[in-house]
Amino acid sequence: MSRAFTPKVITANDLLAGDVIYLTADDQWSRHHAQAELIEDEAHSQLRLLDAQRNKFAVGAYLADAKRGAQGPEPVHFREAFRTRGPSNYAHGKQTERNHV
């Protein structure tokens, strides 16, 4: 029996800046995981992934496991958690942007 589908978000990297981006429910690309569309249906996830892969400014779009959180979707795997923040050795990447807002 195939494994039950777990919720996903669609993520990629921005073509120009390389920054991590997430597909939102209204077809925008956000830099914030919490604004991503949480996809809970497998068929829908495949269609949304096809949509995402057609966008020339989103590089390497894929489905990443996510879960529902108070502020919006949250990452499940540590790799995806790192992608929401940036590296651990310097305060670079998204973690610094967050301090500015």
Next chain:
Amino acid sequence: MYNYTDFDETFVRARTAQFAAQVDRRISGALTEDEFRPLRLMNGVYLQLHAYMLRVAIPYGTINPHQMRQLAHIADTYDKGYGHFTTRQNIQFNWPKLTDIPKILSDLADVGMHAIQTSGNTIRNVTADHFAGAAADEIEDPRPVAELLRQWSTDHPEFQFLPRKFKIAITGSSTDRAVTRAHDIGLRMVRNDAGEPGFEVIVGGGLGRTPIVGTIVRDFLPKADLLPYVEAVLSVYNMLGRRDNKYKARIKITLHETGKEELSRLIEERFDELRLQFGGNDQALLAEITAAFSTPTLRQADTGAYHAFYKADPVFRSWADTNLSAHKNADYRIVTISLKKHGETPGDATSEQMRLIADLAERYGHSEIRISHEQNVILPHVHLSDLPTLHAALRGSGLETANVGLISDIIACPGMDYCALATARSIPVAQEIANRFDELKLEHDIGPLKIKISGCINACGHHHVGHIGILGLDRAGVENYQITLGGDGTETAVIGERAGPGFAYDEIVPAIERIVAAYLEHRVDASETFLQAYRRLGLAPFKAALYPDEGKRNAA
């Protein structure tokens, strides 16, 4: 050092212009990502976890002050004010924007540098002994041959689509500081019975998912035969190497599947054909190149002040004891500037540090700089009398750490803090180990000990040849670290032995501490290094220290 000819200059400029046009076509949508990816990789551009990364070659680890200042300029202008020196004598910029990369390549071309063939299934940056041209134990400077290989391999039409990437390392000394036995081709200079210099040729070494110590296919290859011989190896590999399976495509697998005897026969057969075709042109070129690598005019001066200072200043003495190596001239030393300050990222240098290194190289080092695969910076020619002033200039810059060859002089790949392939982080593990042993004030007592950390099985951090190797993996969604012991990357190369089950992120530093405690307990005396003790004792006492509960269970 070698300066670009008009031919090199024209080629690099043309490639930069080509890439700028490719970037424009990608942004306009004329190229898809699938079409663009191989083009950007040919120019050293990766897309990593958080951003693009540009990998710039520092051929055979040699760089001049002018180039170092340009790297600092690039770090300040297009990146976040620093660069990361890698285990393959490259520098990586972690945050460039795609639209800036053509400008960076153009700035690099201004100083005779490039990012060509730092990725892709080609012959990569040829690496060399970082003490080349200066070491007391050297037969000959290997860099003219390395430069010959660079020119031959760059854009070589036959070798642009190899089954897989191909790495060549070379050393001019019988002491192997270039890990030649873990490369696709390793070249180690030796003398024959007549006293003539030539190369021991090692083929099929490599780390990664299938770590193998290379096989010697020729005990002695005359220097003049080197290029046709290397081309013969590549040619045979290009024919036989497996293109059907990425994980079986390296020459180490070709060697394993074909057998040493048959592979050697094919190489020799091809070599006989090629040697005639070369017709001595390579030797004429090599002679021209060699002139560019002459030793600078070394100065003669009184060394008394150095010896007096060494006696008087304990901080200087500690630095001199760890960071200096023997030079072929008795009044000179090779200086290793540590990029491993406790708690900092191994191999990272800020633009300010790069500029200081450039200034000091000009003032005290005959304008020569090297980058080591161990992620440190070398000033290969410093007169004894200049060492106290040099050390004083380093103090306060973060470059004065006296730890070369010690437990905190750790090799670490970027790991999951940057790399898209990584399965776990490496950098914070290195930082925490260095900080811990600094706190304990034990590292000088522990003595020579090489820790090498990789954040995935591709082994950029050379963990298999670390005396203590650490491999970060993803075990069911959690970072987990496997330990190997007894690895050695020198002329006595050995792949480390796996110690047992892995450790969680917060258990890895205490685990390393237990290994070191076991060494201190079991060593004969302070003169027996960790590696010697491991070779004498084997895995057992270290395993007992690593997994104390297992011993209790067995005893119960």
